[in-house]
Amino acid sequence: MTSPITLVKAWNLYPKKQLGQNFLSDPSTAEMIVARSRILPEDVVLEIGAGLGALTMPAARAAQKVYAVDKDHQLIELLKTELLANRLSNVVLMEKDILKLDIEALAETAAGKFIVMGNLPYNISSQILVRLIRSRTIVTRAILMFQKELAERLMAGPGCKDYGRLTVMLRYCSDIKSLAHIRASLFYPKPKVDSQVIQIKFKDAPEYRADDEEMLFKVVKAAFGKRRKTLRNALAGSELHIDAKIAAGTLGNAGIDPMRRAETLDVEEFVRLSNCLGKVLND
Numbered sequence: 001m002t003s004p005i006t007l008v009k010a011w012n013l014y015p016k017k018q019l020g021q022n023f024l025s026d027p028s029t030a031e032m033i034v035a036r037s038r039i040l041p042e043d044v045v046l047e048i049g050a051g052l053g054a055l056t057m058p059a060a061r062a063a064q065k066v067y068a069v070d071k072d073h074q075l076i077e078l079l080k081t082e083l084l085a086n087r088l089s090n091v092v093l094m095e096k097d098i099l100k101l102d103i104e105a106l107a108e109t110a111a112g113k114f115i116v117m118g119n120l121p122y123n124i125s126s127q128i129l130v131r132l133i134r135s136r137t138i139v140t141r142a143i144l145m146f147q148k149e150l151a152e153r154l155m156a157g158p159g160c161k162d163y164g165r166l167t168v169m170l171r172y173c174s175d176i177k178s179l180a181h182i183r184a185s186l187f188y189p190k191p192k193v194d195s196q197v198i199q200i201k202f203k204d205a206p207e208y209r210a211d212d213e214e215m216l217f218k219v220v221k222a223a224f225g226k227r228r229k230t231l232r233n234a235l236a237g238s239e240l241h242i243d244a245k246i247a248a249g250t251l252g253n254a255g256i257d258p259m260r261r262a263e264t265l266d267v268e269e270f271v272r273l274s275n276c277l278g279k280v281l282n283d
């Protein structure tokens, strides 16, 4: 792997802050991440934000095929040359905004298990995660690098200040674990904070199934939208368009004290609440 500083200078590029361009500059760290990802020769990988190819190249050596997506035209051109120089012919480069990519359609064309990986642009990490949760029937696993703060939020348990909307959505449909901690000094340019690599393994079926998943995600969003408020007030002043009386009654039916706050509820309680609210709204 040619160092990012050398490549960036040779191609007269400037890392773009608005695209979250902090390139992993240590090849052994990239190798370690791919090794811990346990990619098999039959696997197909979708890499989000390929950049200068730090993860693309070791992933291509491990997998059957890699779809490497990046929005930046210059980086795609550069990576084309790097892949040729490294004789890697199983990478399909895609110059595309990941938020506009039809992941389901791509996965359907893939003959093999579909694994998503990436050192995510920090400014759209949460949006990407929500998209993956919605596309999870076709994604076996995701191995994603996040800024440490977001990673800690994703791994938090009920009662913690970091526990939030994405934590509950992920806990509902996946098992997650930390694969590695990566120091900020291993990126160019150096970001302000360290990163963490997390593996998200989507469950075949949730342990506590919501009758209506969209309703569950709306309830979770509403509850954490005003996390300082009691659940009764958070739900009442939300996009669910229910008043405080209905909110309190529904919480009571679900066996949840209306005076509790969102961060104290576990996934099973959110599912119960969403199922009760679905019944009330459909009556």
Ligand SMILES: C[S@@+](CC[C@H](N)C(=O)[O-])C[C@H]1O[C@@H](n2cnc3c(N)ncnc32)[C@H](O)[C@@H]1O
Binding pocket: 019, 020, 021, 022, 023, 024, 025, 048, 049, 050, 051, 052, 053, 054, 055, 069, 070, 071, 072, 075, 096, 097, 098, 099, 118, 119, 120, 121, 122, 124
């Ligand atoms: C943190 S860098 C990671 C680069 C490389 N994977 C690495 O580890 O060194 C994030 C990459 O995502 C790309 N990117 C940013 N926004 C994107 C978007 N909406 N769609 C696709 N790629 C995007 C950036 O151009 C950048 O190359």
